[in-house]
Amino acid sequence: MTSQLEQLKKYTTVVADTGDIASIQNFKPEDATTNPSLLFKAAEMPAYQHLVDDAIAWGKARSADNWVEEAMDKLAVNFGIELLKLVPGRVSTEVDACLSFDTDATLAKARKLIAMYKDAGISTDRVLIKIASTWEGIQAAKVLEKEGIQCNLTLLFSFAQAIACAQAEAYLISPFVGRILDWFKAKTGENYTADTDPGVLSVKTIFDYYKKHGYKTVVMGASFRNTGEIIALAGCDRLTISPNLLAELSESNAELKQALDSTDSSACDLDKIELDEKSFRWMMNEDAMATEKLAEGLRGFHADFVKLQDVLKSKG
Numbered sequence: 001m002t003s004q005l006e007q008l009k010k011y012t013t014v015v016a017d018t019g020d021i022a023s024i025q026n027f028k029p030e031d032a033t034t035n036p037s038l039l040f041k042a043a044e045m046p047a048y049q050h051l052v053d054d055a056i057a058w059g060k061a062r063s064a065d066n067w068v069e070e071a072m073d074k075l076a077v078n079f080g081i082e083l084l085k086l087v088p089g090r091v092s093t094e095v096d097a098c099l100s101f102d103t104d105a106t107l108a109k110a111r112k113l114i115a116m117y118k119d120a121g122i123s124t125d126r127v128l129i130k131i132a133s134t135w136e137g138i139q140a141a142k143v144l145e146k147e148g149i150q151c152n153l154t155l156l157f158s159f160a161q162a163i164a165c166a167q168a169e170a171y172l173i174s175p176f177v178g179r180i181l182d183w184f185k186a187k188t189g190e191n192y193t194a195d196t197d198p199g200v201l202s203v204k205t206i207f208d209y210y211k212k213h214g215y216k217t218v219v220m221g222a223s224f225r226n227t228g229e230i231i232a233l234a235g236c237d238r239l240t241i242s243p244n245l246l247a248e249l250s251e252s253n254a255e256l257k258q259a260l261d262s263t264d265s266s267a268c269d270l271d272k273i274e275l276d277e278k279s280f281r282w283m284m285n286e287d288a289m290a291t292e293k294l295a296e297g298l299r300g301f302h303a304d305f306v307k308l309q310d311v312l313k314s315k316g
Helices: 004-008 021-027 036-043 046-062 067-084 103-119 135-146 159-167 178-188 198-212 227-231 243-251 262-267 277-286 288-315
Strands: 013-017 031-033 091-094 127-132 151-156 172-175 218-221 238-241
Touching (some): 004 227, 004 243, 013 021, 013 243, 021 046, 021 067, 021 243, 031 238, 036 046, 036 288, 046 067, 067 103, 091 151, 103 127, 103 135, 127 288, 135 151, 135 159, 151 159, 151 288, 159 277, 159 288, 172 198, 178 198, 198 218, 198 262, 238 243
Parallel strands (some): 013 238, 031 091, 091 127, 127 151, 151 172, 172 218
């Protein structure tokens, strides 16, 4: 019998959403993604203390005053390098959330991270720079893509964000599924099935819009709460999945069918939209869920970034 995970891989590129190297070895995904929350958890594991120690030593050698910032960048790259030893594709490395409203600072950080990977012998085509899907972040991605630095636009909750990312010719977007479901469940008190799940429906809409209008930006569903959401998006370009849900899929032999097919997207009723900054901000303003979840996500990622800084300070 073939597991649901192996069946899913026939229709979708599976990506591991983790900083835990052991999980990569178990499930053999194509790519890996990380974020400050995942790196914070991984940095506290004894198995990865050598990566932390190396980052601290590197940071102190680079700067006596700003060694923690330097060490944070080095730690992100260290984990990325380890993950790249185990996946044949790419790793996503995230720019700190506190830079999400500063295009120039995002550009500087992205270029620095890519330079550090290059210094370690990692080619640019194996790394995605992960940036929050704010207007400023999307504009940074637009510049980086033209420089040959490909980007993963994350914390994406709205159609407006998806449209702007496509216009910027971003390589990949990570529309969040589970966090959208969380918001609607809290607001309505309703229970949703995979077919009515608002996070699933959001990704389906984005997928159809991109395929109908010929956008090359890759759609990678993210932030799943259960395997039902994943199964409902089988056929999406990519899905980034946590180790616990990868395990559930690998332990089930139930039949899994393709749910999304780009050949069906031409029939969808979605006209092409062009957004400038003013119309983007208005569309976001009109979407309470996206506005709230984006702000919440930025605060959460930055809080874990600060916790990770504290871990380095305590060990340094």
